Amino acid sequence: xxxxxxxxxxxxxxxxxxxxxxxxxxxxxxxxxxxxxxxxxxxxxxxxxxxxxxxxxxxxxxxxxxxxxxxxxxxxxxxxxxxxxxxxxxxxxxxxxxxxxxxxxxxxxxxxxxxxxxxxxxxxxxxxxxxxxxxxxxxxxxxxxxxxxxxxxxxxxxxxxxxxxxxxxxxxxxxxxxxxxxxxxxxxxxxxxxxxxxxxxxxxxxxxxxxxxxxxxxxxxxxxxxxxxxxxxxxxxxxxxxxxxxxxxxxxxxxxxxxxxxxxxxxxxxxxxxxxxxxxxxxxxxxxxxxxxxxxxxxxxxxxxxxxxxxxx
Amino acid sequence: xxxxxxxxxxxxxxxxxxxxxxxxxxxxxxxxxxxxxxxxxxxxxxxxxxxxxxxxxxxxxxxxxxxxxxxxxxxxxxxxxxxxxxxxxxxxxxxxxxxxxxxxxxxxxxxxxxxxxxxxxxxxxxxxxxxxxxxxxxxxxxxxxxxxxxxxxxxxxxxxxxxxxxxxxxxxxxxxxxxxxxxxxxxxxxxxxxxxxxxxxxxxxxxxxxxxxxxxxxxxxxxxxxxxxxxxxxxxxxxxxxxxxxxxxxxxxxxxxxxxxxxxxxxxxxxxxxxxxxxxxxxxxxxxxxxxxxxxxxxxxxxxxxxxxxxxxxxx
Numbered sequence: 001x002x003x004x005x006x007x008x009x010x011x012x013x014x015x016x017x018x019x020x021x022x023x024x025x026x027x028x029x030x031x032x033x034x035x036x037x038x039x040x041x042x043x044x045x046x047x048x049x050x051x052x053x054x055x056x057x058x059x060x061x062x063x064x065x066x067x068x069x070x071x072x073x074x075x076x077x078x079x080x081x082x083x084x085x086x087x088x089x090x091x092x093x094x095x096x097x098x099x100x101x102x103x104x105x106x107x108x109x110x111x112x113x114x115x116x117x118x119x120x121x122x123x124x125x126x127x128x129x130x131x132x133x134x135x136x137x138x139x140x141x142x143x144x145x146x147x148x149x150x151x152x153x154x155x156x157x158x159x160x161x162x163x164x165x166x167x168x169x170x171x172x173x174x175x176x177x178x179x180x181x182x183x184x185x186x187x188x189x190x191x192x193x194x195x196x197x198x199x200x201x202x203x204x205x206x207x208x209x210x211x212x213x214x215x216x217x218x219x220x221x222x223x224x225x226x227x228x229x230x231x232x233x234x235x236x237x238x239x240x241x242x243x244x245x246x247x248x249x250x251x252x253x254x255x256x257x258x259x260x261x262x263x264x265x266x267x268x269x270x271x272x273x274x275x276x277x278x279x280x281x282x283x284x285x286x287x288x289x290x291x292x293x294x295x296x297x298x299x300x301x302x303x304x305x306x307x308x309x310x311x312x313x
Numbered sequence: 314x315x316x317x318x319x320x321x322x323x324x325x326x327x328x329x330x331x332x333x334x335x336x337x338x339x340x341x342x343x344x345x346x347x348x349x350x351x352x353x354x355x356x357x358x359x360x361x362x363x364x365x366x367x368x369x370x371x372x373x374x375x376x377x378x379x380x381x382x383x384x385x386x387x388x389x390x391x392x393x394x395x396x397x398x399x400x401x402x403x404x405x406x407x408x409x410x411x412x413x414x415x416x417x418x419x420x421x422x423x424x425x426x427x428x429x430x431x432x433x434x435x436x437x438x439x440x441x442x443x444x445x446x447x448x449x450x451x452x453x454x455x456x457x458x459x460x461x462x463x464x465x466x467x468x469x470x471x472x473x474x475x476x477x478x479x480x481x482x483x484x485x486x487x488x489x490x491x492x493x494x495x496x497x498x499x500x501x502x503x504x505x506x507x508x509x510x511x512x513x514x515x516x517x518x519x520x521x522x523x524x525x526x527x528x529x530x531x532x533x534x535x536x537x538x539x540x541x542x543x544x545x546x547x548x549x550x551x552x553x554x555x556x557x558x559x560x561x562x563x564x565x566x567x568x569x570x571x572x573x574x575x576x577x578x579x580x581x582x583x584x585x586x587x588x589x590x591x592x593x594x595x596x597x598x599x600x601x602x603x604x605x606x607x608x609x610x611x612x613x614x615x616x617x618x619x620x621x622x623x624x625x626x627x628x629x
Contacts, residue, residue, distance in 0.1 A: 013598055014356055015357070019355040019356065020355060020597075021356075022356070059595070064387035066385065066390065066541055066542070066594075067385050068594075068595065112597060239381075240382070240383050240384075241383075242383045242385075242392070242591075242594045243593065243594035245353065245356075245597050246352035247346060248345075248346065248383070248392070248594050249377065249382070249394045250383035250392060250394065251380075251382075252377070252380060252382070252397070264397060285380060285381075285533070
């Protein structure tokens with residue numbers, strides 16, 4: 001049932017309209033992208049229906065594993081020689097994603113999508129800042145494309161732990177008016193976190209709206225910083241998910257309702273895109289992450305070293 | 314007994330009747346695995362199902378437990394949702410209103426902390442009784458604050474809940490039981506004597522998983538309900554035991570069913586209908602696929618009706 005089958009018949013199951021589908025799609029390519037991987041699959045019906053921020057839920061073959069793996073849509077092509085493809089980016093960190101790193105061209109993938117909510121597009125022409133962490137930047141490329149097509153100014157702010165975990169630097173430069181990079185270790189761009197430079201970047205770019213995607217601690221810090229800067233902010237969240245279609249209630253995020261009460265909303269169907277200012281982060285399990293260690297180069301070197309400095313106790 | 318030869322699929326009669334609950338086919342949904350229908354109806358018309366068993370409804374709205382609420386385990390998954398639901402009043406106004414537009418028997422699953430909770434939920438369902446085909450009384454949810462209030466662990470409190478609901482609602486009534494007891498037939502007898510039409514077997518079984526690097530339980534609630542193919546043998550065993558003890562009592566069987574063949578296994582053990590749970594998470598079309606697959610499987614072997622399969626396990 002969830003096993004990708006080798007068959008020549010591409011299968012599409014679902015209804016007409018903008019509803020999600022289940023497709024058995026042929027893999028066009030699987031590529032290494034720095035520390036990450038990307039897979040492109042032929043799924044014209046999904047490509048046609050997909051909007052930036054939405055995700056696909058992919059069946060994987062992991063020993064004794066059952067559940068699909070959700071991935072934000074990185075980009076789709078609707079026209080041109082590679083028309084009808086859907087692409088997603090992933091990090092190999094478990095048996096399911098390890099299996100995906102070994103999938104070959106022409107093998108078949110069982111995909112459900114597009115799922116979840118899309119990033120809302122502003123009704124006024126305002127400069128947009130897209131802030132991504134790690135491979136969470138992937139859906140922001142899809143968003144940048146749509147915003148650019150609609151005539152918006154798009155700037156990007158991309159952060160990761162190290163240089164090799166910055167996804168697709170060239171594409172980020174190509175698609176935006178400006179792009180700023182940060183790394184935790186200073187190996188690329190500015191040393192620090194995206195939120196350390198957010199205020200300056202937003203001022204330089206005259207940013208009026210912020211979009212974010214990345215690890216939850218980063219999204220919390222981003223939402224809180226945007227709150228301080230009074231910048232509207234939309235974030236695509238990630239939470240452990242079993243079904244991806246809104247029936248299992250595992251992937252909930254606390255959202256503050258208009259009356260002030262906190263409601264647990266499903267990130268697979270009410271989200272993954274939420275207004276960052278409406279997420280009740282204090283009621284979530286997510287912290288803003290540990291502060292970066294001080295830069296070792298800046299730590300003053302003592303003139304005389306003691307036994308304790310050299311050998312420990 | 315089946316004919317020795319294949320029959321045309323249209324000659325297979327899939328309809329079943331469970332103590333007044335009439336279904337056009339024996340496939341339904343396991344409570345908590347299908348919400349109240351609209352989410353899966355985006356994929357196909359859920360009126361194709363034999364019935365829908367909705368996610369459990371409580372008297373008051375509940376926001377449920379903190380995350381993580383789920384952990385994948387070998388051939389299964391653990392969940393601890395904590396009965397998140399909109400409460401009976403909002404469920405009637407919104408979810409049942411939507412279901413009324415479908416030609417589909419609605420089985421409402423109800424849950425509560427006390428016998429009075431169950432009684433009050435049942436009372437509030439009385440005005441919409443005609444829109445309901447049956448009630449499933451969830452007395453076995455493992456994700457509650459206190460194991461002592463899992464009614465289905467003991468016969469007496471189980472019977473008390475069933476009696477309270479049966480007095481309020483004149484509908485076929487199924488008690489959902491847990492396999493986590495030393496003698497499930499004792500509980501089944503008690504609920505039937507208290508007024509249950511039948512039983513639903515099985516709820517998830519209590520489990521736990523630990524992240525060995527952080528040494529933390531994988532679920533925020535520490536323990537949770539295990540579901541998926543991992544528990545199917547437990548479902549088959551439990552259904553078999555209860556059917557043998559109470560052969561006249563209809564059983565809605567569930568636990569790890571993914572395919573038509575899995576459904577047949579539960580029917581042979583003694584189920585009268587089969588609910589699909591975790592498989593909906595893996596494939597939104599799971600129920601539809603099992604219905605079609607069951608018809609084909611039966612036709613190929615000459616089975617004309619579901620009754621030809623029920624409880625027909627050939628014992629040594």
